[in-house]
Amino acid sequence: MTVCGRGQWSSSAAGPAVAVIEGGRRRGKEEKEGKERQEHREGLGSEVNPSHSNMTDSAKLHQPHPPPKGERSHAGDFSYVGIDAILEQMRRKAMKQGFELNIMVVGQSGLGKSTLMNTLFKSKVSRKSAQPNPEEKIPQTIEIKSISHDIEEKGVRMKLAVIDTPGFGDQINNENCWKPIMKFINDQYEAYLQEEINIDRKKRIPDSRVHCCIYFIPPTGHCLRPLDVEFMRRLSKVVNIVPVIAKADTLTLEERDDFKQTIREELRANGIDVYPQKEFDEDAEDRLINDKIREMIPFAVVGSDQEYQVNGKKILGRKTKWGTIEVENIAHCEFAYLRDLLIRTHMQNIKDITGSIHYEMYRVRRLNESNAGPGLAPGQAPTLVPAHTNGQTKVNGGPPNGMAAQCEVLTHEM
């Protein structure tokens, strides 16, 4: 029995477990594992657990056999096969393996990039914390600094890499400042590709591809600057860009809304597709959730790694003479939304889009190049992961034509 996976298997700590099993229920032998619940999933049924669930809790759910709410209890149901048990198996495996996430932060110096990273992951993961005595000088050229951390929460291990780009946009002449960054991103894709087409390759290819690029927009309150537009236009084609308004505590709510609207219009006018991209929405439900997010981007964030006492609670914030800004209070700033997007609900989706779309585009380009010229020998066209390509063709508004053609070629070869 094959599971035509459409959608993503969630393997993040607390993410939506969207498993869509096509075809109806199967009549089969009673599953011996004793899982006595049957989940009726057809089409769009899904179980989304944002922000509240975590692995161990749902793991517990499976052991004693309580029927999930709204589902029928199936003790001794002949029609229960137990396909859904695969979720649990995958979760266990993913927990053992751990996850990798590579985030790149781009923006002018002083916009609070390092602080925001520290606030997001509630630990000192930024470049500044890694250096013993950080000297805050603007480098002459753009540097790319990648700092890796292993963090763990509730038994889930994550290898987080924060890629910082000091020197971006700080010079007098900022032409082509996006070039080093694009090169870095493409280099990561290249490294992955090389490993993938190796004859004797590792079981689990180390993933250093940039999954997400957070672009910091200075809170001028007027509109995007030419530099912002140029950068985002170029990079939205190779990586998932999440624009945020940095240091948003300098904008009143009204100014913030006006600014966001202006930015959204400008992004639209320039054809810049930021994450979540409209064309990669898989079904109506996704579209609904993502539309809500798209109404809110760019998120206006404030970061802080200092704690204060407010109303008896310890919160992260910034204390000024006229009040204390609470970072996690959604009435104050939208940090919580950004965190939920990046970590709690869409982390896996981000990684998937990087892997299955951006990386694939790069790969296709490279392979076409190699077919035309030296480099990879054509014979080395890899015995590609069919699941990926199958998944691809089912995506709405599918991949660019070149890729579909390539997919066909590959399936023919196999």
Next chain:
Amino acid sequence: MTHFRPWNLLEKEYVGFATLPNQVHRKSVKKGFDFTLLVAGESGLGKSTLVNSLFLTDLHKDRKLLNAEERISQTVEITKHTVDIEEKGVKLKLTIVDTPGFGDAVNNTECWRTIEGYIDHQFEQYFRDESGLNRKNIQDNRVHCCLYFIPPFGHGLRPVDIEFMKALQEKVNVVPLISKADCLTPGEIKKLKERLREEIDKYGIKIYQFPDCDSDEDEEFKQKDKELKESTPFAVIGSNAVVEVKGQRVRGRLYPWGIVEVENQAHCDFVKLRTMLIRTHMNDLKEVTCDVHYENFRAQCIQTMTSKVNAENRVESPIPLFPMPTPDADTEKLIKMKDEELRRMQQMLQKMQQQMHEQDL
């Protein structure tokens, strides 16, 4: 002590020239003052809002902001707004020179040249007027002060800030400000100010220095002056909106976490800036512009003119006769050489005239 005894010996020894300041005062009030202020900095730093807050005006009501697309091809422009303000019978003709487009492009090399050119142009115009024949109604358009807005997001001076201030330090009084200071906590403001002061020293940037108090001023004034000097660069916040705080209507910004009052000294240095700019140092700014920057420009101008004459070997077109300052050895030499030239040319002209005369005959 020798008294100057006027003709009326029986009257008390009071000449009456102590009323001179009053007479000057009356006359200047009638004449009115003028002040030109240049604001420079990237767009979105709150320049227009600050100017409106300073002078309680609304200068940019119908401003149309360009979007990013339009900005890509934008060059730095100079726009002027003039406003006549009157307060307690004193008239002020205030000119605000704005510099939209500064620092906004991807490539900002030499974006300050336009501004430099403008300042030079004003000096040049004044120079010509001053050397002209009718000097009754000279309009003084020289830039008296330049407020340079430094974004609060950085960790100090950026390359573009350093270059701008160095280019303009000899031409205008540069007053750097930390803009949008409401995004900084008090500790951060202090650190940033220290950092900026250090860097200004390190790069040798000559910003406007407050003159020292006379020793006979009262203690309060001296104390205020000291505070003023120690809190530069000023961290300012501007606002176009009025909010209610404790029953009072004040200029401020309303946030979900509190209200920032522009005129509250504990919140920002706006009051200090206003005091400095308008209430205590406006005259000094004008004087420094006249005595130092303008004179520098003038001296340079004259030097280039005379060296041009020397190099290109031609008769100067009638330039306005400028009153020579006490000529030093170099200028004397130049003058002599120029005289020689003139004599030679005159001789040639005479010869040519003679020739023509002979031909006619």
